[in-house]
Amino acid sequence: MSAPITKPESSRRQFFNGTVRGAFLFLLGAATTLLFRRSQPKRTVWQIDPYKCICCTRCATECVMHPSAVKCVQVYPMCGYCKLCTGYFEPEPISLDTGAENQLCPTGAIKRRALEDPYYEYTIDEPLCIGCAKCVKGCVLFGNGSFFLQVRHDRCVNCDECAIAIACPPQAFQRVPADKPYLMKDREHQA
């Protein structure tokens, strides 16, 4: 069986099929040239502009991944290491300790560790974080804003159309180069 078995077809049909096939090939060629001109080999990925985020909690619910690929990050040089962290504690905590009733985070994903008095270190336990931005809101409104949301690329599947991006009210999602996949806040970039 050196060649595929073919149907004995009338030369008229063969000619017609061949013509249509040629037309399809031409169309595909035209589409290819146009697409190549509008394409780029460099991969891009989704990221949140933290300065646009309004902490609406949609990142926790809209992502195709459950829990979301968006998680809270902590930029330590910006953190005030406050004893009363408004990202960690409920607005009026019963006491300033790690009791669940005092915590803002619904999953207890923020770890609080005492350093030299009066400073405390706050670390995100990433597997627990669901990206609800409750802590971000607390930190941005009353603190330094060192907590903010970022798309974590070990979890993001990089959908062509990000489900959160279309639901994001301030349209804070944008595509960034894959080799620079984060939009971090820094101390210089404060408002």
Add this chain to the structure above:
Amino acid sequence: MRRLARGCLWLALLSLLLASAFGVERFPPPEFDAGYKMPVTTVPAARAQWLSYLDVAVLVAALALTSHLVLRKRSRDGVLAVSVFSLLYFGFYQQGCVCSIGSVQDVALALFNSSYVVPLTTVAFFLLPLVFTLFFGRTFCAAVCPMGAIQDLTLLKPMKVPAWLEHALGVLPFVYLGAGILFAATGSAFIICEYDPFIALYRRTGSFGMLALGAAFLIAGIFIGRPYCRFLCPYGALLSLVSRYSKWGVTLSPTDCIHCQICDTACPYGAIADPTLKDPHPDPRKRKRRLIALAALVPLLVVLGGWLGGRLGVPFSRMHATVSLAEQVAAEDAGKVKEPTDASKAFRQTGQPVEELYAEALRVRGRFAGGSVWFGAFVGLVFGVTLISVSEPRKQDIYDPHPGDCVSCGRCYVYCPKEIVRVKRIQSRNVIPLTPLRGEQKS
């Protein structure tokens, strides 16, 4: 004096509001003693670039291998093995994205919108299966597409779909393709990805709606062969169109079909076309008249579709975020809606003038006005051409796979008695030289 005080108060409030939007350094970060080492924020890397090239290489290899297995080896077992591989690689490992089905939308968006930069790999996933189909038939559907693979593997108790229903539902993929292109080209939504039934399964996570849709299709797929591929898949619609004119394709025993109809019974996808020359229409003049009437109906359907589509332009345009935001803002300003949405609040916070938003929304709506007419006309054309093709099937005098509907799964090879004899002769030819049968090549 009071006015000045009020002004100061407003200014203070405004600055507080602005500050709250970004966060300010209210508490200077402490200077620690040498004992404390500040942790570094982790930045997990995105998927490496070379891996996306690997995906394309695997796609080409899988397409070439499947085409070889279907057309030369005529091996159902081989196709099955590639299906399992594709299910694991393109499904569970690559998690179904980027896929050829969804790439239609990227391509539409890139063709209609010069500012959209489409990744090269997506272009490759769109073009390569089309090119292969143009030469070898739908071998992509057979074993490379993870959507097809999962449905092919879970088909346990195939039932025949009545011909009338098959023809009627066969229109859906084209309508879905048209709608997918319309919403993608206007930059509104990628509906084909949103309602992808199996992606949640491959990711092993997803919303309840997506998982329920996947479960429904899987359960239906136990009894109905490839329900998604046959009655919904928009890329399948494109491939079936191209496959009709492919250079080679699945064929059984074209020179000595014995009309046993076993292939027709064995094909779970209703893709075996009956011989039309066996019982032609009793009254050729009546047939001719019907054909002329149908041909005259096509332009009517196109115009009707275009008119109906045009009326749907405004409701369709609400799928676009800018249009729905503009409508919300307008309704708020007119006092029709009391409660602002998150989007309208965020928009007002940016301080962008409302007129700019309205102008942009009108531009989008204008694009929809044209696009919806085209979409409606396209649907009308599909209905018309379907009617003609049902009334005038392809002429042939044997039972053979229909080049558009056949997904090249290779099941019929196993059942065709002539094919079994042919394979047996090839096997024994290696031992005893035999005189070639009709249609066999001398080797």
